[in-house]
Amino acid sequence: MQTNAVFYASDATVVTVTYGERWRFLRRVLSAAKEQGASRAVVIDNGSSQDITSLARTEFGDFARVVRSEKNTGSAGGYRLGLETALYLPETKLLFLLDDDNKPLPGCLAALCAELNSAGVPPDKLAAAAFRPGHTSGKVRPSAYQSFRLTSLPELVGKRIWRGTRPQSPFALDAAPYGGLLFHKTVCERYGLPDQRLILYADDTEFTYRITRGGGKIIAVPGAEIEELVTSWTIRPKFARTGQLRGPDAKLFYRARNRAYFETHCVKHNRFFRKINGAVYLTLIGLAALLTKNVPRLRLLLSAIKQGEAGKLGEVEEFKL
Numbered sequence: 585m586q587t588n589a590v591f592y593a594s595d596a597t598v599v600t601v602t603y604g605e606r607w608r609f610l611r612r613v614l615s616a617a618k619e620q621g622a623s624r625a626v627v628i629d630n631g632s633s634q635d636i637t638s639l640a641r642t643e644f645g646d647f648a649r650v651v652r653s654e655k656n657t658g659s660a661g662g663y664r665l666g667l668e669t670a671l672y673l674p675e676t677k678l679l680f681l682l683d684d685d686n687k688p689l690p691g692c693l694a695a696l697c698a699e700l701n702s703a704g705v706p707p708d709k710l711a712a713a714a715f716r717p718g719h720t721s722g723k724v725r726p727s728a729y730q731s732f733r734l735t736s737l738p739e740l741v742g743k744r745i746w747r748g749t750r751p752q753s754p755f756a757l758d759a760a761p762y763g764g765l766l767f768h769k770t771v772c773e774r775y776g777l778p779d780q781r782l783i784l785y786a787d788d789t790e791f792t793y794r795i796t797r798g799g800g801k802i803i804a805v806p807g808a809e810i811e812e813l814v815t816s817w818t819i820r821p822k823f824a825r826t827g828q829l830r831g832p833d834a835k836l837f838y839r840a841r842n843r844a845y846f847e848t849h850c851v852k853h854n855r856f857f858r859k860i861n862g863a864v865y866l867t868l869i870g871l872a873a874l875l876t877k878n879v880p881r882l883r884l885l886l887s888a889i890k891q892g893e894a895g896k897l898g899e900v901e902e903f904k905l
Contacts (some may be wrong), residue, residue: 589707589768590760591700593621593693595677596766602684603630607639609685609813614640616648621691625649628666629717631905635731639751649673653825658838660787661780663762667772675725675764676769685813688714689762695808696766699754707768709800709875711792714756714764714808722757722804724793727853728803730843730889731864748903750806760792764800771795781897783905785835786842829869829878829885832904836881837888841869874903 598617602610614625625644629636629652633730640648651669653662665683670676680693692714699712713722725733776792778787795802829836847853866886873882899905 589701591678591697591707591768593697594623594864596622596680596693596697597673597676597678598622598625598650598680599628599663599666599670600625600682600684601628601630601659601666603632603656603662604685605633607632607634607636610636611639611643612813613682613684614644614648614851616687616689617680618644618772619683620688620690620883622676623647623694626651626670626673628669630658630662635851643897650732657780658687658783658787658899659762659905660778660782660784663787663791664778664780671769671772673689673862679767679769679772681765682760682810683763685809686714686716687798687813689763689809690808691809692764692808693766695805696764699803699805699808700766700768703801703803705795705801708774709795709798711760711767711795711800711802712808712811713760713767713802713804715751715764715804715806716757716761716764716810716812720812722760722802724758724789724851726851727857728847728860729858729865730840730850733861734864738875751804752806753852754803756796757788757792760790760802760804762788764808765792771800774900776815779897782842782845782896783838783899784842784895785839786846790839790842790846793846794852829873829876829881833881833884837900837903840888841892841897844889845897846892847892849895854890859878 611614625648627648627650629638629650633651637650637652640650651665670679696712696714700710703710724734775798778791782790870882875878
């Protein structure tokens with residue numbers, strides 16, 4: 585595609601996924617996106633216990649198109665269905681992905697469009713990501729083990745010291761979360777759709793890493809900010825990586841399994857260095873499990889890692905959503 589295309593907020597189709605009883609968050613997200621000029625929204629009702637179709641129709645009319653899935657298929661299945669639905673609409677140009685608790689702050693969508701217009705990269709090789717304080721840096725570390733790498737320790741210490749520092753200029757990412765991502769529909773034609781076998785966790789990393797691994801760019805825009813209406817359990821204060829021993833069993837399992845799959849099968853790595861990182865990580869996590877009396881959860885973590893490294897994906901009977 586040509587790099588001289590100009591995009592506006594009105595070109596954006598919001599794609600979001602909801603579940604459980606989260607209308608109180610979703611309505612704020614949709615309202616904010618509509619106020620910023622998005623023309624329409626595709627909402628995947630991922631097995632919600634609320635009547636999202638009626639609620640959305642009453643408050644947003646034709647702006648929100650709801651697609652009901654009787655079963656919760658996770659973020660991977662939900663976003664895949666949402667993108668498929670949005671791409672089917674002839675008026676869709678830009679896709680604006682938002683979690684159902686990601687409220688775009690004023691100017692967010694305009695700033696993302698401005699980045700797409702000025703980056704000088706063909707639209708089918710470019711995505712702009714909103715700034716989300718508290719989330720990961722978007723850096724993919726080769727040979728890492730559950731995101732742990734010995735050579736990254738100085739960087740992690742630096743982040744602790746300078747964590748209050750806010751970037752001022754756009755910067756490149758290796759991967760990004762779904763929430764706050766804006767891109768042209770041809771990105772999906774070039775790089776594909778989310779892999780529904782991942783269910784949830786790391787599915788957004790795997791999906792967006794295809795862009796940069798395939799020669800494209802993801803640019804984070806500090807001037808485009810997201811308000812997190814709910815703090816994720818994965819970014820609450822924790823002791824180093826022992827956070828992987830917390831949370832519901834299903835979330836712990838899928839997070840560890842999918843991270844192992846991604847690091848083993850999607851990222852070029854040195855087996856020797858990954859084994860070293862793994863040995864250190866497992867020693868630390870093992871000690872933490874003993875100290876906190878979390879040995880059963882350690883066994884679950886190890887089982888998840890083993891399955892991910894073996895490429896065994898899909899929903900597990902024991903951990904249905």
